[in-house]
Amino acid sequence: MQSQEKTFPQLLMRNAALRGDRPALRHKYLGIWQTWTWSDVAEIVRSYAQGLYDRGLRHGDTIAVIGANRPKLYWTMMAAQCLGAIPVPVYADSVAEEMIFVLENAGVKMAAVQDQEQVDKVFSIMDRLPDLQWVLYDWGRGLRDYDEPRLLSIDQLIDGGREHLDRDPQTIKQLDDMILSGRGTEISVILYTSGTTGRSKGVMLSAERCIAAARDSVAFDKLNENDQVLAYLPLAWVGDHYMNYAQGLVAGFCMACPESADTVEQDLREIGPTFYFAPPRVFENLLTRVMIRMEDASGPKRWLFHTFIEIARRYGEKILNGQSVPFSGSLLYALGEILIYGPLKNVLGFTRVRVGYTAGEAIGPELFSFYRSLGINLKQLYGQTEAFLYVTVQPDGEIRADTVGPLAPHVEVKLTESGEVLFKSPGMFVGYFRDAEKTHETMTEDGFVRTGDAGFFEPESGHLKIIDRAKDVGKLTSGALFPPKYVENKLKFFPNIKEAVLFGDGHDYVTCFINIDLTAVGNWAERNNVSYASYQELAGHPDVYAMIADHVEDTNRILSHEPMMAGAQIKRFLILHKELDADDGELTRTQKVRRGFIAERYAPLITALYDGTQEADITTEVIFEDGRKGAISARVKIVECEIFPLATKEKAA
């Protein structure tokens, strides 16, 4: 019965028929959670689809969707899919030049955007987009005086469509036909990759594969219509499209849209999602904030917190995994649940989380364990846009911090000789949009997809372990392994360190750039009477350097316990004078470090790290939020750290 629906609009109609009164979508507006049921959504989407059709959107056309997670933008995707048109979600924070590439490449005919900011961006590049006919907007503030014939509000379009449907029964039948005749082999959505390794590529995903993949994971995690999620991740990211859009339509659960990007934390608490997905960065930020707030708490509270977190560290994960713990341990843990863990989870909005996932980047083991020890069933998965997400996933009871788990249902994986991971999955992509050459490069002849990640299967458990991007893993001149991300993640577990970039491939020793976390270090500065006027000044402060040096040495000490990684200890480091920023091209839009670019941009600093000098000058160009350019120059200090011998020897002594 379940497998009849081949496209998302068909699923939508099924949900409207099956569970019409259940909530489908929520959005906090004017301080109140507004709810739409599945039948509401179906009605709106049908009207919207008719409106789009009347304005000329046809089968096979593309429509860009630019903005935050708002109901009307999700409806845009559904409505376009009703017509067999292809939605192309675009990262809302991309600057106009980045947007050009995607919109041009996708040849969009319409663009549905959130607000004036996005409208301005699209119109600023309009002359390069000859196919673009209509720009639709969700939120009209500031747009009243725009004299633009090609600008329309989404409400207008929905109303127009509704009126047309009411007036002319013929159109109802026509629309029904279009929805029913949608074929599963057709392209359902094009998701552009974030471009960690260069230009982003349009990943074409077909409807039936998307739905097949979502069905597998819905069954795997036993999701149903009673679940609830908060959709706060970028629309253009596969994580959002899969976890919220695809799974939501398949399982029929309710998706809640936050009031604004700044209120996500409060909204999370109010909604209390049962299924939660976030990249490691989000978990990291949450932990940093909790730790900062605890630093400001009174002595007894601090003691209570740290004591029980220590108890959780010792027993929490074992209890969650169903392993046996001493009676006193479970008793103390139960007490901690009442005093600390329960309230803490409530504050974070995790009270009702049944299944939580993290993916997108390797997560620091300490960070992962912290959340699990609180009793949150956080799991890891490994996936890719090209796979329509899951390649491997951890089933309950087989959860480890240092692996990404065994293969997901119906996925095949093989490794090349160099260790690169290749996969075949139910949600696998059809090809890159208008880029046959890249498609050819990525797909092997026997139909596997290259991931570009190096990994290996752990022999005893069959779990996949990802080491790093295949091309990032290097060797020092001594022949020791140099896995940059592995060490960076260890560093980033310190709340004071926001980002770290390691260098060492082909060198004698390992060096590192550090970005301090302004929230954490700022707070520390306040408590220690360190005065500063800017990020740059704080970053260069001798006391900050001393503190970071301690962190680096701690990391070295940890590394010295691991035979494979002991060679990757950091000898010299510096603290960067500015935050790495996606606007400057240093990070991707999903906030991943772009190594090659950083190495090029800060070449003088790297030279200084290896030639033994104590200070180096650097001037970098920065791009402000409004697109203007400026330059920051600074003199950066370099500090040397202690390297520890392999720990086994230490123990013997």
Next chain:
Amino acid sequence: MMQTYHQIARGDTLLAVDHVSLSFGGVKAITDVSFDIRKGEIRAIIGPNGAGKTSMLNVINGFYHPQKGQITFKGLTRSRMRPSVAASQGIARTFQNVALFKGMSTLDNIMAGRTLKMHRNFFWQCLRHGPAMDEEIKHREFVEDIIDFLEIQAIRKVPVGKLPYGLQKRVELGRALAMEPDLLLLDEPMAGMNLEEKEDMSRFIVDVNQQYGTTIALIEHDMGVVMDLSDRVVVLEYGHKLADGTPDDVKANEDVIKAYLGVAH
């Protein structure tokens, strides 16, 4: 959405200041100044420190009473009035140094701006249900609209004393907007802000003017902002009117250049 009643058509004179003089003892703050504010425009009042700009605003909203001259607002001429009367006539203002209720939340501060619009008496207010509650819900909706407009949802429940300065200024603007004013007086809305906050605030001022059709009179020292935002500028110096006209006229005016930049001797 917000409803302002449009008895006066856009472009007509909303407020006329007619030969106004104000002095404190022997100190002449304003001497024989006349200008007008037209419906729907953004009117800037500029001038060096001590030129009498804030005094002028205080005269307009009835806080100071001029010794000479008169003020005509929406066709009504008055020489003496109290600020509360000005408020009920539709004049709202923000202050040079933020004047919010520090211990109250953003929401409550903006709700305070609706006080004049609440009509139920104390008896009804004491009840949990009934007309006062309905009224409160209606006003809350209006206030939420402003919160959405100013993008301060995240600080709805935060006591304003804990907010950074730039946000406090925004809350103050929200409270003034809650009065649905016909004339909004802004006393240095961007003082002490960084570039980004200034840009945000400029955006909001223009949006308020366009979306709600609110007439705005503002005092500001940042010349870039003034010249960008305002339709017309009046320049004061030592209590006298120095110039009056469009930003371009004013920029070209020699007296203004002298007052601001000084002249070579």
